[in-house]
Amino acid sequence: MGKRSTPEFAIQWTKSTTGILFTWPESPKATRTIVIILKIGWWVFLTVAALQIMLSFYTACRVRNSFMQLIHNLFDTFSMVQVVFRMIIGKHHHHRFQYLIEEIESFMLNANAHEREVLSRCVKRVAPFHLSYNILAISASLGYILGPVTLERSLPNKLEYPFAVDEHPTYDIVYLWESIGVIQCYCSTAFICQVSLLLWYGTIQLEILAGKMKKVSSAQELKEYINIHHHILWYIDESIKTVRPVVLTTVAMATLTILCGEITIVGNGPIVEKMQFVVIVVAYSIELLCVAWAAESLTTACEDVGWELYNSPWLQNSKELNRAAIFVMQRCQNPPVIAISGLLPKLSMSWYATYISSTYSFFTTLRVILRKIEDDL
Numbered sequence: 001m002g003k004r005s006t007p008e009f010a011i012q013w014t015k016s017t018t019g020i021l022f023t024w025p026e027s028p029k030a031t032r033t034i035v036i037i038l039k040i041g042w043w044v045f046l047t048v049a050a051l052q053i054m055l056s057f058y059t060a061c062r063v064r065n066s067f068m069q070l071i072h073n074l075f076d077t078f079s080m081v082q083v084v085f086r087m088i089i090g091k092h093h094h095h096r097f098q099y100l101i102e103e104i105e106s107f108m109l110n111a112n113a114h115e116r117e118v119l120s121r122c123v124k125r126v127a128p129f130h131l132s133y134n135i136l137a138i139s140a141s142l143g144y145i146l147g148p149v150t151l152e153r154s155l156p157n158k159l160e161y162p163f164a165v166d167e168h169p170t171y172d173i174v175y176l177w178e179s180i181g182v183i184q185c186y187c188s189t190a191f192i193c194q195v196s197l198l199l200w201y202g203t204i205q206l207e208i209l210a211g212k213m214k215k216v217s218s219a220q221e222l223k224e225y226i227n228i229h230h231h232i233l234w235y236i237d238e239s240i241k242t243v244r245p246v247v248l249t250t251v252a253m254a255t256l257t258i259l260c261g262e263i264t265i266v267g268n269g270p271i272v273e274k275m276q277f278v279v280i281v282v283a284y285s286i287e288l289l290c291v292a293w294a295a296e297s298l299t300t301a302c303e304d305v306g307w308e309l310y311n312s313p314w315l316q317n318s319k320e321l322n323r324a325a326i327f328v329m330q331r332c333q334n335p336p337v338i339a340i341s342g343l344l345p346k347l348s349m350s351w352y353a354t355y356i357s358s359t360y361s362f363f364t365t366l367r368v369i370l371r372k373i374e375d376d377l
Helices: 007-021 032-062 067-092 094-110 113-145 170-214 219-266 271-310 322-332 349-376
Strands: none
Touching: 007 032, 007 067, 007 094, 007 113, 007 170, 032 067, 032 170, 067 094, 067 170, 067 219, 094 113, 094 170, 094 219, 113 170, 113 271, 170 219, 170 271, 219 271, 219 322, 219 349, 271 322, 271 349
16 A cells, blocks of 8 residues: 555545544644634534535425435435534544544654554554545545436435525535535544544554563563553543544434435435445445444453463563552453443444344345335235
8 A cells, every 4th residue: 555554644634534524633733823713614614514404404394295305305414413413522522632633643753663563554454444435435425416417406415495596606506515515424424534543543552562561571661561551541531532422423323324325225216326325325334333343453452461461471480560460451351442321332343243234124124115015006
């Protein structure tokens, strides 16, 4: 992947793709003018998203007698609601994002050769997936924006306006406005990469610490590594505070969006529209996979720290600080998890597989129901 596999490129790519969502915090050294511009931009684009939600509800009420049209508008509504939620989450955790990302950038700047090697290895493992996911989301967004070229509609969204939009320049302004909403939806998917980045950084730090624990040779070194371990766990806990509300809203809104998309796919719409929604549904399905993979890797890395300490030759031949070592090993067997009471017991790849299975079983049910209706007719 060359330059695309470097940590600097990964950071810059993630930062740029969040774009007009304004969830990526400015540098602590940013001027007051930059801060004010970013705040104004956040309010402007939050207003754009909120107005599109209101208009989608307005259209849904107008077309409530047409089931497929209603489902299409609900799809647009849920997509934009997810945008608003993520913009609010990013704003609420702005200060936390700022110092967490600042630590990542500082680590990259000051990393030694071994740390750089571990960092690059992780980026090469994760970057192709994140890049592919972003390309898929971009394709879905472009397909939606360019929908009027191949579909029988004049605008990207099937919205009804309380004024005429057939003539220029009103048509051009409305087209641009709806396209901005679609771009916000893409930036919303890129925000998932932003929060996953924090979890992957925790994993990298734990992998580096595990290598040090395996080679520990004195009580003083063990004390130093225990302090480092405490700091990493603090960083992970702070990261989870930002990830948990993102997962909560994603589970709720992405599920509703996927279900609406599936109804459109099995409906009687144009084949081009169905293909468009297939790409969109797949993109929304991968959102939780990004976080679930990062969470699973974080759990494994945390447990590996304890195992490496347990296998340390020095620890086997020394009785010093055995109590502290046992405490660290026990702590590593209970790693921090992303859980939501009553909804998500523990975010992991196995839970994600169950979630996808349950969500797409609805797709199979829809096909059976539709076939039965056609047979009755």
